[in-house]
Amino acid sequence: MEAFTHLSTHAAPLNLANIDTDQIIPKQFLTTIERKGLGNGLFYDFRFDENGNPKPDFVLNQERYKGTKMIVAGDNFGCGSSREHAPWALLDFGIRCVIAPSFADIFYNNCFKNGILPIKLPQAQVDELMQDAKGHNFRFDVDLETQTVTAPSGKEYHFEIEPSMKRALLLGLDDIADSLTHKVEIERYQEKRKTLTPWL
Template sequence: MEKFQTLNGVAAPMPLVNIDTDMIIPKMFLKSIKRTGFGANLFDEMRFNRDGTEIADFVLNKPQYRSAEILVAGDNFGCGSSREHAPWAIADFGIKCVISTSFADIFFSNCFKNGILPIVLPQDVVDVLMDDAEKGSNARMTVDLETQTVTTSDGQEFAFDVDAHKKHCLLEGLDDIGLTLAKKASIDTFEASMQKDRPWV
């Protein structure tokens, strides 16, 4: 998993509330357990018409937001089913940070496991960030995980909370497998000891 330390990028404003995982990646695209390839169908029903043409006024189809790496969203983002394909699609599109006033618990946890930083901030702060995102590609936000701050294009800085363990995992680029492999030496020592002391197991 790629390390997340400091991100300076374009933020796309998506003020809709209750964006569920089926809106993020519709169920008809859940045909693989690989983590790649889902970005093309991120927000599919909002991004595309039935004939496959783009819906011009959807935020991620606008030229200034096609390379957005930050999403400023409405309340209760990622609700609905627990599908891990939702953060896979977000990450595959290139979005590395989602900011909202609240997230569904399972989606929130899945983000950290897939290299995405979900940030919870009060409504008044999200409103400021949403306004900043509305400025387009010339307004780049900075998200610093080490200092736990979000800075707007005009220098306003806001602190956010993050679980210490989840922060460590993102900073070091450790998913669940990476965490296990970090203990490889201890696991090997334990296995060797078990084989010696209990060879019948």
């Protein structure tokens, strides 16, 4: 998993509440367990019409937001089914950070397991960042170490994060990699078990 330390990017404003995982990555794209290529299906019904043509009014299809690595979204982002394909699709598209007033719990946790930083901020602050994202000077800086988001205006926003999740992102550790940091202790325990319970 790629570590997350600092991000400097423009941000795409997606001012919609209750965006569920089927909207993030529709069910027809769930036939694979490969993570690559899922970005093509990200927000598919928002991005494309029934003939597969890009919808010019959708934010991620607009030239000024091309290549963004951050989304500022509405409340309850990632609700719905618990599909891990949702963060996979965001990551494959290039999104490394989502800022919203709240997230669905399973989606929120899945983000950390895949190298995406979900940031919870009060609604009033998200509204400010949403307006900043619509501006012309719209470069944002996210610093995980200091737990801050700096808006284009220079205004700084502090966010909270659970320490173990912060550590995993900073070091680029998914659950398996994190477990393997205790490899010596695991091997020592296994040897001890062989001695204490040789019949197992």
